[in-house]
Amino acid sequence: MASQSLPSALLDPASMDGVDLDHFWMPFTNNRFFKQNPRLFVAARDMHYTTADGRQVLDATAGLWCVNAGHGRAAITAAIAEAAATLDFAPTFQLGHPLPFRLASEVARIMPEGLDRVFFTNSGSESADTALKMALAYHHARGDHTRFRLIGRQRGYHGTNFGGLSVGGIGGNRRRFVSQVWGWTTCRTPTGRRCGFSAGCSRAMVAWPRNWKNWWRCTAPKRSPR
Ligand SMILES: Cc1ncc(COP(=O)(O)O)c(C=O)c1O
Known part of the structure; x- marks a missing residue:
């Protein structure tokens, strides 16, 4: 199983010796409890994790719902390696590369009609x-x-x-x-930005956060938010 294709150091329980659990602050975890009773996986293949002491544990949640095709699939591993070796990263600010366009087209193809614009996020x-x-x-x-x-x-x-x-x-x-x-109401803009909304107006602008969304507002009375 997993042990055949992974570096043996990863699977050796002794390799966990000397692992300092202090610095990684784990999300959604009682950190103090975990660090007193660590439960560590060191490898995964198909539907199973391998624990530090060599036991197989069924992964009934597909990672955290992000490994739905199974762990360590050869085709996926090869695709990741190929992508990293060919073009590991290219910016999408004003520049691009073909793959996100191809992926967006594929997503649009399988979505219900009308949902055909795709914005990628990381979480x-x-x-x-x-x-x-x-x-x-x-x-x-x-x-x-x-x-x-x-x-x-x-x-x-x-x-x-x-x-x-x-x-x-x-x-x-x-x-x-x-x-x-x-709870925010208003706060001064830290940039000292000035209004140019109408001719001659150069009053201070305030950032007017409403429901976590800011917009700029002139401090002159009876002006619409910008
Ligand atoms: C509806 C919804 N929103 C947000 C999240 C948070 O996702 P993440 O942990 O990737 O930030 C989840 C995760 O399960 C979710 O189900």
């Missing part, structure tokens, strides 16, 4: 925040500045970033952070 949390931003940007772009409220559901989980926490409904995740997101 569910980033996806949730991006979706919230898109919803706000959509109404903003069509000139409707009044639709800015975001509605979340009790017990909903939308990741661990501020936007997702704000619409999420898991108390423990919200308690410490969300009030700081929703």
